[in-house]
Amino acid sequence: MAKMWAGRFKKDANAKLDSFNTSLPFDCRLYKQDIQGSLVHSKMLEKQGILSKKDVDLIQEGLHSILDQIESHEIEFTKAEDIHMFIEEKLTNEIGDAGKRLHTARSRNDQVALDIRLYVKEEIIEIQKFLFQILDSLCVAAKSHLKTYMPGYTHLQRAQPITFAHWCMAYANMFKRDIIRLQNTYSLMNECPLGCAALATTTYSIDREYTASRLDFLKPTDNSLDGVSDRDYCVELCSDLSLIMVHLSRMSEEIIQWCSLEFHFVELDDAFSTGSSIMPQKKNPDICELIRGKSGRAIGDLNTLLVMLKGLPLAYNKDMQEDKEAVFDCIDTVKECLDVFIPMFQTMKICKDNMMHACLHGFINATDLADYLTKKGLPFRDAYHIVGQIVGYGIENKKSLNELSLKEYKKFHASFEEDVYQYIDIETCVNNRKVYGGPSPESVSIQIQNIEDFIKQEACYE
Structure with a gap:
């Protein structure tokens, strides 16, 4: 079939130009949005008396x-410059x-701008649904x-x-944002x-x-040059999605560490782990590594x-055809990662005893020991210095703060009493x-309630 722009040209397009120029192999996924826009556009043309009812009925x-x-896969996407x-x-x-x-009163420039907006709007809702699922999973685990x-x-x-509940709520707040x-x-x-x-x-x-309302937009764009040139929302979407992936990656990195025998804080379900081709003992957190x-x-x-x-001048430039593959890939990547991460997290075993064992080694209650002395009247900097000496003593003698005797404590300051062990x-x-x-059960319970209230307020999660 002749190109729709062939009237201006005396030669047919070179085959290499056709192959290089076409966007159909990737923008074919916009077929539904393109048809949706055309259905509304034709009805508007009929309403305005620009097209006859007979023509519009045939078009519809x-x-x-x-x-x-x-x-129904009765036709394939072949031999066209683009989906339009x-x-x-x-x-x-x-x-x-x-x-x-x-195509009366319409260009492919506003047509593609419409299609990609419709597509992005739909995908935002779908990705939010995944994020609400992960929020819900984090709240369940935290409780x-x-x-x-x-x-x-x-x-x-x-x-x-x-x-662990406090840790869960840290990520819940990231995903809420x-x-x-x-x-x-x-x-x-x-x-x-x-x-x-x-x-x-x-x-x-x-x-x-009329078209804006029928296509479920708040209003028409205010400036036609901006309307066809704007891809800010594509950048903003990919920025949003990049942050989602950064948050998933950070969470995955911690899970990867915690799966190791050096930590052994968590254990992934067999259904969400892989093995080695040569080492029979291995159980690898491949999902987390791929997300990372x-x-x-x-x-x-x-x-x-x-x-x-x-570097693009106004208005439309062919460079903008490159927006779709980046947007599609970013959306697909995030959805795929969320889809597998959520059930992996839901089935992950928490090794409470190992977590508690780690708490008892490493002097993580040293700040509390300093606070104990400050509440006895010492300036914090003095208390800090004394506790530093105690930690050094504990390291040399291979004792945790809980294992030191009261006699040993009193070597460093007379204010220590039996109540230090409870503190x-x-x-x-x-x-x-x-x-x-903070991390107290009371405080974390409030954090969980805040996230659950946020979930309930969002209609798209229903």
């Missing part, structure tokens, strides 16, 4: 037929000249482990006692570009408010969009941290 019937054929021309050509073949009239004590780390060194970021992206992009045409709208008396690796893909997709856009008990150390946001 033809588009629904093509949609059914695509979804593929559907237009199929429509014209089915209904004749009425199909050629569909079961309010008194599962473990070391908190700084610089990957044992630092202070916390609980990811949901809010996606909501903000959705809100900013919820404007309809259809009617911007190539860049300067059209001389036809179209109704952009795939986070780089999402970040790369974000970088692709930023670099692609940074530096791991459970006491955690329970005393009742400050809002």
Whole structure:
């Protein structure tokens, strides 16, 4: 079939140009959005008296037929420059000249801008559903482990006692922010570009408010140049998704460490682990390692969009065809990772005894020992210095703070009494941290309730 732009040219397109220029192999996934936009556009043209009812009825019937054929795999995506021309050509073949009239008052520039917005809006909702699932899973785990004590780390060194529930809520708050970021992206992009045409709208008396409303947008875009050129929402989406992957990667890294015999804080279910081709004893956390690796893909997709856009003049440029593969890959990567990570986390065994054992070695209650002295009247810096000496003594004598005798304590300061052992008990150390946001069961219970309230407030999770 001749190119729709062939009237201007005296030569046929070179075969290499066709292959290089086409976007159909990847933008074919926008077929549903493209047909959805065309259905509304044709109805608007009829409403405005631009197309006859007869033509629009044929267009509507033809588009629904093509949609059914695509979804039943009766037709394949072949030999077209893009999904828009593929559907237009199929429509014209089915209904004749009425199909050629569909493109009245429209350009592929506002058509593709519409399609990608519709697609991104749908995917944001789907990704949010995954994130609400992981929030729910974290809350369930936290409720079961309010008194599962473990070391908190700084610089990957044992630092202070916390609980596994407190750890869960740290990630829950990260994923909560990811949901809010996606909501903000959705809100900013919820404007309809259809009617911007190539860049300067059209001389036809179209109704952009009608198309925006029928396509479930808040309003039409305010400027036609911006409407066809804007890909901010693609950048924002990939930025949001990159952060989701960073959070998943950080969580995966900790699980990878904790699966090792050096930690043995958790054990992955056999169904979500792999083995070695040569070492029979191995049980590998491949899911977490792949997520950690795939986070780089999402970040790369974000970088692709930023670099692609940074030097583009207004309005549409063919460079912008490159937005789709980056957006599609980023979305697919995040959904795939969330889909496998959630059940892996839900079935993960928590090794409470090993976590508690780690708490008892490493002097993670040293700050509490210093606080004990300050509450006896010593300045904190003096107490800090004394406890530092005690820790050094404990290391030399291979004793934890709990194992030192009261006589040994009194060598360093007379204020130590028998009550010091209760004060530096791991459970006491955690329970005393009742400050809002802290690791005590009371505080973490509030954190869980805050996340559960957030889940209940979001309609898309229902």
